[in-house]
Amino acid sequence: MAAIIETSGLTRSYGDICALKPLDLCVPEGEWLTVMGHSGSGKSTLLNLLGGLDRPSGGSIHVRGTDLATLSEDGLARFRRDCVGIIFQQHHLIPYLTALENVMMSQYFHSVPDEAEARHALERVGLGHRLKNRPGELSGGEQQRVCIARAIINSPRLLLGDEPTGNLDHKSTTMVMELLRELRDEERFSIVMVTHNQEVAAWGDRTIHMDDGCLVREERTKSC
Amino acid sequence: MLTALKVIPQLLCWAVLVPVMCRSLTGMSTAVAAAAGFVAGVAGENLLLAYVGGELPFRPLRGICGVIFLLLWGASVWALYRSGSTSPESGQPTPSPLASGAAALGTGVLAGALTLCRLAPLEGGAVRLVPYLTLACAGAAVALGAAYAARFLPQRLVPRGIPLVALVVSALMLMACSVQRLDLFSPLSMEVMKFVHDFVHQFFESMLIPDHPFFRADVWGYIGLLFGDKVGLWGGLALWYLPVLLIALSLRLERLPSVAHIRQGAARRKLLASFIHERRLRLAAPLLALVFLTGAAYQSRFPATEYWDPKPVEVSANPAGQIAIPKKGEIDLEDGKLHKFSYRQGSREARFFVMLTPAGQLVTTLDACAICQPEGYGQAGNAVICYYCRTLIPLETVGKPGGCNPVPVPCSVKGDAVVIDGMTLVNTWESTVQVTAHGKGMGK
Ligand SMILES: Nc1ncnc2c1ncn2[C@@H]1O[C@H](COP(=O)(O)OP(=O)(O)O)[C@@H](O)[C@H]1O
Numbered sequence A: 001m002a003a004i005i006e007t008s009g010l011t012r013s014y015g016d017i018c019a020l021k022p023l024d025l026c027v028p029e030g031e032w033l034t035v036m037g038h039s040g041s042g043k044s045t046l047l048n049l050l051g052g053l054d055r056p057s058g059g060s061i062h063v064r065g066t067d068l069a070t071l072s073e074d075g076l077a078r079f080r081r082d083c084v085g086i087i088f089q090q091h092h093l094i095p096y097l098t099a100l101e102n103v104m105m106s107q108y109f110h111s112v113p114d115e116a117e118a119r120h121a122l123e124r125v126g127l128g129h130r131l132k133n134r135p136g137e138l139s140g141g142e143q144q145r146v147c148i149a150r151a152i153i154n155s156p157r158l159l160l161g162d163e164p165t166g167n168l169d170h171k172s173t174t175m176v177m178e179l180l181r182e183l184r185d186e187e188r189f190s191i192v193m194v195t196h197n198q199e200v201a202a203w204g205d206r207t208i209h210m211d212d213g214c215l216v217r218e219e220r221t222k223s224c
Numbered sequence B: 001m002l003t004a005l006k007v008i009p010q011l012l013c014w015a016v017l018v019p020v021m022c023r024s025l026t027g028m029s030t031a032v033a034a035a036a037g038f039v040a041g042v043a044g045e046n047l048l049l050a051y052v053g054g055e056l057p058f059r060p061l062r063g064i065c066g067v068i069f070l071l072l073w074g075a076s077v078w079a080l081y082r083s084g085s086t087s088p089e090s091g092q093p094t095p096s097p098l099a100s101g102a103a104a105l106g107t108g109v110l111a112g113a114l115t116l117c118r119l120a121p122l123e124g125g126a127v128r129l130v131p132y133l134t135l136a137c138a139g140a141a142v143a144l145g146a147a148y149a150a151r152f153l154p155q156r157l158v159p160r161g162i163p164l165v166a167l168v169v170s171a172l173m174l175m176a177c178s179v180q181r182l183d184l185f186s187p188l189s190m191e192v193m194k195f196v197h198d199f200v201h202q203f204f205e206s207m208l209i210p211d212h213p214f215f216r217a218d219v220w221g222y223i224g225l226l227f228g229d230k231v232g233l234w235g236g237l238a239l240w241y242l243p244v245l246l247i248a249l250s251l252r253l254e255r256l257p258s259v260a261h262i263r264q265g266a267a268r269r270k271l272l273a274s275f276i277h278e279r280r281l282r283l284a285a286p287l288l289a290l291v292f293l294t295g296a297a298y299q300s301r302f303p304a305t306e307y308w309d310p311k312p313v314e315v316s317a318n319p320a321g322q323i324a325i326p327k328k329g330e331i332d333l334e335d336g337k338l339h340k341f342s343y344r345q346g347s348r349e350a351r352f353f354v355m356l357t358p359a360g361q362l363v364t365t366l367d368a369c370a371i372c373q374p375e376g377y378g379q380a381g382n383a384v385i386c387y388y389c390r391t392l393i394p395l396e397t398v399g400k401p402g403g404c405n406p407v408p409v410p411c412s413v414k415g416d417a418v419v420i421d422g423m424t425l426v427n428t429w430e431s432t433v434q435v436t437a438h439g440k441g442m443g444k
């Protein structure tokens, strides 16, 4: 299977802190990769590089064949808009817009807003009845599901999650994970997800463990 | 050297027009046709100036410009009518080489003729050889050079069909309005003013409104606006811009190609966004046309023409109080130009001019009108202009009272002299001319 992500010798340092030591990683198209590790081990750094939110200090990073290191700021923005969807631990929803408007905002930056489609996306994540609610009026699990709707609305090929379930209880976590699996099976995008939670890691196809900016261990949760 | 500067705006216009036409029509052959047309236009117009003279080289040209402006109006209405029913896919067929060649040639001829007119000497006659040849070469060179520059014009910005027509016509309008005698905007606004005045007048006469109890002072204030000299300007501007605005509107209303066949939402929206973006880019041509039209209106409002404005000659009256000016003395009163005189009677003073109207009548008027500061008049081509309010008065109406026309003074032709009564002259000046405390009175 073709690789959606290929890095070689990828590094990122902040001053003299080396947050990411040379890393070679290959993620095949359609894979669900989980990244685990202690706090400060460079997981978010890796994710930000994959999502084009940050630029590497060295090495190369190819996502769907394009080398992100060579893209201009505009190109990087276009890459983020067209190819990736990102879910954070903090939902980063716009507090004064409704759930529907938050999703439409993402459409607006991508191309043009389409209310019917946004509504449909929210229905798919099970929020058909909370369209007109602002983020403050939603539970943590619901907020995270709005984020998922927002992240997938532009049909990204790569979904990145930085501890998306970090703030959720067991029940909401399971709901969110089930939803992600369902969506992935339908849309066939790849997922790279950072988590601390063993249970969450079990949902993925493969887990890598990081420590102090290095990939220390890799395990397959099930065959794919 | 200065003559060269005069035609720069027109050549710039030309330099913008040709690459657009090249890209929109058939490339290099369009440029060649345009260049040939320009040279032919320059040569033809100069021949007319040299051998026909008078107003004849200008009239038909102005007529043609008026007609193409009317055609633009028609095209704009047609574009608007059609806009809802077509989508760009079914768009304009590419014009045949013959048609586009003819269009380029015609545009070239007009542009050449209009540009040459800018150089035409006010006192008549042809343009001298050196500027004439230089202009012809420059126009042709600009056209051919533009064909090269056209390569760098993004295809998506190139207008087709009616927006192209709008661009060409508005560029030609700018070229025409730079020449006082070809100016279309001033007559347009003058017509609007006349129409509004007549209309309001008729309306009031038929309604006997002045007696109406509802008409209070402030209502009269608003009605007064209709009689202000700005009504012509604003009305004229509206008629001037409207066709291009309608064309822009029709582009805006154009239906986008259907994207319904694309199943995936994001891809569908992306395609739709690109169509919307392209439609927005197509507004570039009407926008540029509006800039041209603004330039044209500006040129017409604040013409860069040197006016024929002779220094007033002091005259005195004979013991009977009559001022007699010989028709063919030092000054030839019947050469069609205005001739200024000033007359002093004790501490009282009046300025007036004498000229032969196109109708062949010698008229005498004050060098002032009844409504403006008496800054006097200058002559350019077939009009005199009031320096104060910049209104152009066609020579045909000089000698008739009203508006900003110079105030007529009775005169008689006795033998080979024009005779004016000094007392009447001074009294007319004092009773009609508005002199404010700023002391602009005998200003000039
Ligand atoms: N913007 C930054 N400036 C300086 N140091 C940073 C920055 N971001 C992260 N770091 C450092 O890089 C290391 C890895 O951080 P991070 O990737 O956020 O860890 P994780 O997400 O695994 O907890 C940490 O030591 C952190 O202090």
Ligand SMILES: [Mg+2]
Residues within 6 Å of the ligand: A043, A044, A162
């Ligand atoms: Mg982190």
